[in-house]
Each structure stands twice: as structure tokens, then as C-alpha cells.
Amino acid sequence: MPKIVTKKTRFPEGWEVVKDTLDEFERKMREALADPHEGKRKVESVWPIMKINHQRSRYIYEKYYHTHEITKEVYDFCLKQGYADASLIAKWKKTGYEKLCCLKCIQTRDSNTGGTCICRVPKSKLESGTIVQCTNCGCRGCASCDV
Template identity: 55%
Template sequence: MISDTLDSLEERMKAAERESGDGKRRSEVQWPIFRIHHQRSRYIYDLFYVQKAISRELYDYCVREGYADAHLIAKWRKPGYEYLCCLRCIQTANQNFGTSCICRVPSRDLEPGKIIECIPCGCRGCASCDFKNE
């Protein structure tokens, strides 16, 4: 059931790792890898916690084998972090002013029409309040 999707994501991950970084900033080269990693972890999270379609044993296997990020999933289960893009964006030690990343700022608090992309993973906004009305 899930092996087809995981295999497809694994192929996309390998293609992203092989991709040339010509014409891109150093941080931009890793963005597709972060997005696929997020997508793969979110897929496992949804199957286990939302749809309840897989067993605990299969979930644990996926985490143990590196198909899902247990730390990221643990954050998704906490209020305010349901849509977190990556763990680097909440680590204050990596930021200039000791705060979280710009992608964690709600869109209502940003300049209207301003498009942002965070440096670590290329996220354009993952504040939970931006997704509440969906």
C-alpha cells in the first residue's frame, strides 16, 4: 500500500540529490531535498495519526528506516506546529536575532503582497494560523 508512494518519493529524493546546483545559491540546492523529506514524513504522519491506516509496527519501521522524521512528526502533534516545514526553522540558535525563521511569522503580520522564502528550506510560510481556515 505505502511502498509505491515511498518508492516514488525515494526516486524523487535521489533525483534531487543528483541535481546540479548551477545558477542557484548554496542554500537553494537543498530546498528540493527538504521538501521531499517533509512530504515523506507528512505522508507517514497522515497515514498513522490522521487516517489511522497503518499499524504502530509499520509506523515504527518507517521511522527507524528513515522514511519519516520522528522529531518533525513530534512537533506536528503540538499546538502551533501542525504545519512546521522543518526543524531548522524553529531553532533560534541558527537565526540572526535569536528568533524563529521568517516562514513562522503569520502572513497577516508581513507586508501585504510580500513573498518570502526562508533560507534553510525555502518555505513560504508555515505558521499554523495561516492554515486554520482551510
């Protein structure tokens, strides 16, 4: 969640480019937090929140690195204020992690086998017809070699 905006918060020049979209993501995040989670498994109740966090971080990443619509000051402000996940963006910049869904999926200590999550396995390596869904975030495949 982003930090609370006060009167002392100084927005950098060019903030208007991303402001409306980030406000929309904030609205979606509040709805996801307020959603009832009866009948869902404990991990499933967090999936919408992780998905929105991924989308918001990806939006800022794309605006800065690919379309160059925001400045370095706006990008740094977004990271500092918590609008984007800096650790996730750092992984996206590395080869092989361009489509990474969340950091939990690459942590080997969280898995039973000592490897990464099943969603990181390329779809071509899985048996045909196998539907894979990550237990951490609900991802259905984030291997960089998948189209």
C-alpha cells in the same frame, strides 16, 4: 535517506499500503540529489531534498494519525528505517507546530535576531504584498494560523 534493505530486513504486515508511495519518494529523492546545482546559491541546492523529506514524513504522519491506514508496527518501522523524520513528526503533534516545514526554522540559535525563521510569522502580521521565503528550506510560510 532510508537504510539499505537487505535480505534480513523484515517488513511488518501492512507494509504494502505505503511501499509504492515511499518508493516513488525515494525515486524523487535520487533525482533531487542528482540535479545539477550550478547557478544556485549553496542553500538553494538543498531545498528540493528538504521538501521531499517533508512530504515523505507528512505522508507517513497522515497515514498513521489521521486516516489510520497503517498500524503502529509499520509506523515504527518507517521511523526506525529513516523513511520519516521522527523529530519533525513529534513537533507536528504539538499545538502551534502543525504545519512546520523543518526543524531549522524553529532553532533560535541559527538566526541573527535570536528568534525563529521568517516563514513562521503569520501572513496576517506581515505587510500586504510581502513575499516571504525561508533561507533554510525555501518555505513560503508554515505558521499554523495561516490557511
